[in-house]
Amino acid sequence: MSTVKLAIPFYSTYGTNQTMAEIAAEAARAAGAEVRLLRIAETAPEAVVNSQDGWKAQVARAAAHPVATPADMEWANAYLFSAPTRFGGAPSQLRAFIDTLGGQWFTGALANKAVSAMTSAQNVHGGQEATILGLYTTFLHWGSVIVAPGFTDPAVFAAGGNPYGYSHTQGAAFDDAAKAAIGHQATRLVTMAAKLAA
Amino acid sequence: MSTVKLAIPFYSTYGTNQTMAEIAAEAARAAGAEVRLLRIAETAPEAVVNSQDGWKAQVARAAAHPVATPADMEWANAYLFSAPTRFGGAPSQLRAFIDTLGGQWFTGALANKAVSAMTSAQNVHGGQEATILGLYTTFLHWGSVIVAPGFTDPAVFAAGGNPYGYSHTQGAAFDDAAKAAIGHQATRLVTMAAKLAA
């Protein structure tokens, strides 16, 4: 009997963050959570998306998952966000979704939930820390309880050592070290969320 | 003979940041800069905008200024951004514009320019610092040279003392203290940009 209802909203342009979200979803379910894996709606013009084969293909792949809605954010008692960096910040697609949550925020429907985030970038130091920390700043406005991995498991070190959240370098393989780090972050979030929801 | 070409891209939902941008534009022109006052394109659905009278009215008011484009960002050798906070980050409308600048970034067309930012929020401490610092993080990716006001003039103290950039509390009057602080930030940016462009 699960008390944790975890929303995993992801935005992915070429697939990296969708894969991260799927790995996290599997680990969270194994830890007993009820999971909604949710794609952030694309807001770029269709012509722009279609002009890049990789982006177009990803839009089709992401369509397997439902679009994240404010109602999902009310339903969940824990959130795990996954999105690439854009110049050290979250993509506008994710910020656009966040901007629609003013009503939920105002009524307190986002408060007191355990939250974590993951990201990716082209370079090893391409804004991964800044992107995750910027999202946490936003979540503090919601009254979220921030549950980052820290260095609470050797898997964090093994995957590059980002204590704020798992960071993937685009193009790198999702090897066992990557999966273990993502799994640890998701499992820890579920553990903490279960305590907070008790 | 001005060497400073200043783009002032603003996003404004109810008018506060447009007023800030206009005050800054006037000060920058007085300091000798050639100025383009540019509205960030609205990306919210028209039905959402029209459902709020204040927002709808602001869209009409902002239409007096041209929409910011990547070409404006290439033209300018200095930028002054003005946008409200959204949960401690910039609005998705501004992030959407920023996300379109990948091509300019890649060719170096955004590099080595003097940049500053202003913001507003409903509360005195409602994310103003975080919003400006988050934008500066993004501008560092571009190779921008960050020119914040610091405490380089008594006008900064008199207007509340935000060293990162002018912050307006929504609904407060644009009194002489506010105008002086905005004017100082804009004038200082022009001064530094002129040196960098020399």
Add this chain to the structure above:
Amino acid sequence: MSTVKLAIPFYSTYGTNQTMAEIAAEAARAAGAEVRLLRIAETAPEAVVNSQDGWKAQVARAAAHPVATPADMEWANAYLFSAPTRFGGAPSQLRAFIDTLGGQWFTGALANKAVSAMTSAQNVHGGQEATILGLYTTFLHWGSVIVAPGFTDPAVFAAGGNPYGYSHTQGAAFDDAAKAAIGHQATRLVTMAAKLAA
């Protein structure tokens, strides 16, 4: 029977943050926590401290509370830090204490604890947000669970609206609004810590 053992380490140069810590301690005890109110050791040279009457007097006043030690950090299962801003960061005295915690961090003795922070500055926007967010970044390295007030109570708005943690403008009175905001932050931290410790 309390499960929450709360350490409140404070650094105070002229008394503001000691008062904040004392108000928080009272609220936390009322919420059922066992509290250790702890002063951060002064690291400035004695001659410098003694050259300023206000600083010297505060050192004497702070002596009523024991010095924070790494053992206190192991004992507690929740932390509430209070310290003024120094150019948008925490004072070196507090950073010096934090720098001694490498051993506790390495063995995991700091992990999984609920943590929050408060600050003060001379100006309304003088780095309060940045100081608290910078401390939270550090706590994420420890595997802390960040419990900021957000906007989870009207007391936050009434006291200026800093969702990251209570911020005092130096010299302002500790009126009912200030006490309510500090009390809410402390009580919420105890509530969450009790859940995490259960």
Add this chain to the structure above:
Amino acid sequence: MSTVKLAIPFYSTYGTNQTMAEIAAEAARAAGAEVRLLRIAETAPEAVVNSQDGWKAQVARAAAHPVATPADMEWANAYLFSAPTRFGGAPSQLRAFIDTLGGQWFTGALANKAVSAMTSAQNVHGGQEATILGLYTTFLHWGSVIVAPGFTDPAVFAAGGNPYGYSHTQGAAFDDAAKAAIGHQATRLVTMAAKLAA
């Protein structure tokens, strides 16, 4: 005839940041700057330092360079800081030096100078971005003009791609890629500082 007077204050526990500072100093001198390479005074108790052979040896090695003073900060018209990360923030030794600069700040003696920073950590993502961005936040209080490398040279990508400032992973060799990235950051800083000082 150099117009750039560059202070390079470094703090180094085991030698990494001293080496980085020395590489930067050489590049800055080659670019025409007058350079003061300055060690940040050790503030840890002598017994603690002496209990670790590596730390003790570094204190001896650093003694070749003069201690940074507030007078050096007045003398210089550009600063390049180098210090390791401590839980995502600068070491308390550096913060202690920064805390002594209140007088210089108050009189404006720190304002309008070009500033940049470098760091190191044990892990690839161990707080490097956060440490540099936290320092830049502090420098904004001074009225500094922030000159980070961005992605203004292929050397940044080749060395791991940190646009905020060069980041070294402790223990890695200072190979040509590292030297080129440090050299680019220092040279760019000197170039911008020369323009600002003209």
